[in-house]
């Protein structure tokens with residue numbers, strides 16, 4: 001190991017208007033004897049759900065998971081976030097991405113293209129709680145949000161984030 005060669009990227013526009021980073025011919029070598037890779041992301045497959053091994057994403061069209069061979073949607077299966085797009089963008093990008101997927105899901109619901117649930121909503125909630133007793137629902141998230149805003153006090157910042165999982169769970173349960 002003698003160093004790391006880095007290159008300046010340029011943004012190029014795809015035919016669908018999306019931007020892609022491409023290597024330019026501007027590069028430099030940073031000398032060094034040891035390199036530790038400390039960031040990165042690669043999606044992992046879920047049994048029974050199509051997976052694109054090359055991209056590390058779940059093949060989809062606007063969030064609807066599709067069979068890669070045929071492009072046909074897999075009924076009732078949707079993807080959002082990095083597993084849908086690959087590792088790009090920030091938290092805000094995922095909000096828009098999730099809204100797009102939910103829009104597709106609601107459109108399919110309206111066209112009666114979803115499978116009829118075999119159990120009701122209460123049964124689903126208990127199944128999730130049984131599998132993950134520490135699940136945080138919307139009420140719990142709202143409590144965490146409130147605790148983080150309260151912790152900011154009058155320090156001229158919107159929130160002080162809770163960074164400890166036990167503290168988050170305590171706040172979610174209302175035991176601040």
Ligand SMILES: Cc1cc2nc3c(=O)[nH]c(=O)nc-3n(C[C@H](O)[C@H](O)[C@H](O)COP(=O)(O)OP(=O)(O)OC[C@H]3O[C@@H](n4cnc5c(N)ncnc54)[C@H](O)[C@@H]3O)c2cc1C
Nearest residue numbers: 039040041044045046080081082083088089090091092094
């Ligand atoms: C080092 C780093 C720094 C970043 N800093 C910022 C920043 O400062 N600001 C910002 O806006 N964005 C930042 N980002 C980007 C941000 O983290 C991502 O945009 C965001 O986390 C992607 O959200 P997601 O829901 O797609 O995936 P994730 O946040 O990765 O959530 C996926 C979840 O699914 C779970 N999961 C995986 N497989 C299964 C399974 N089989 N069953 C059940 N659960 C499963 C995982 O455990 C994980 O909790 C950063 C990313 C990295 C890597």
